[in-house]
Amino acid sequence: MFGNDSSPFVSEKFKSLGHLTKYVAFMLGRLRVSQTAAGCDFLICCRQTGAYVGVLHLYDLSSKEDEAEPKACAVGFAVAAPYRQRGYAFEALSQLLQHLQQSLGRQVARAYTDAENIPAQKLLEKLSFQALNGADRHRRVFLRKLS
Numbered sequence: 094m095f096g097n098d099s100s101p102f103v104s105e106k107f108k109s110l111g112h113l114t115k116y117v118a119f120m121l122g123r124l125r126v127s128q129t130a131a132g133c134d135f136l137i138c139c140r141q142t143g144a145y146v147g148v149l150h151l152y153d154l155s156s157k158e159d160e161a162e163p164k165a166c167a168v169g170f171a172v173a174a175p176y177r178q179r180g181y182a183f184e185a186l187s188q189l190l191q192h193l194q195q196s197l198g199r200q201v202a203r204a205y206t207d208a209e210n211i212p213a214q215k216l217l218e219k220l221s222f223q224a225l226n227g228a229d230r231h232r233r234v235f236l237r238k239l240s
Contacts, residue, residue, distance in 0.1 A: 094145050094173045102210045103171050107148070137172065137185045146181050147172035149189055153203070165201040166193060170213075178212070186220055194239040204235040 095107040105112055132152030136145045150169035168189060170182045193199040204222055206213040208231050214224070222235035 094147070095171065098174050100174065102207050102213065107171060132167075135185070135189070137170075137181050139176070139181070145173075146176035147185070149185050151189065151193075154197075164199045165203060166197075166199050167203040167205070168193075169204060182216055183219065186216075190220065190237070190239060200238065200240045202237045202239055204237075206233045206235070207231065208233055 095103050096109070098108060107116070132150065132154055135149040135151070137147035137149060138144070139146050148171050151166060152169070153165065153167040168186065170186060172182050190202060193202060202222075204217050206217070208229075210233075214233060214235070217235045217237075218224070220237065222237040225234045225236055
């Protein structure tokens, strides 16, 4: 899906089978049973063709309460080049955010973007995420209250 993607915003771990294999092993190993950083990935599928067009990330599903961000988690996404700007990420993230609140009882979602990834930042703002002050020059942090 991302093998020939030249976007600097798509992680290298998705661009080669070797990197992807290591990433999947990591997700199926330590991260899946962690009490502080559990997470999972979901493939985004095109309804018309059944093709995989992207991936959603859900992570930092801590079972511990944090006073600063109670019942928080983090989300991320990547969409393959031919499918960008066509609403796939918006629809998939909308459904995930609804599920996080209604089924998992999460109250806060965070998202991180590269400082130069303006399309991702606009999408997060469209989904009612607010940019936080104090982000470093390489990364932007966004927050959305779910309840």
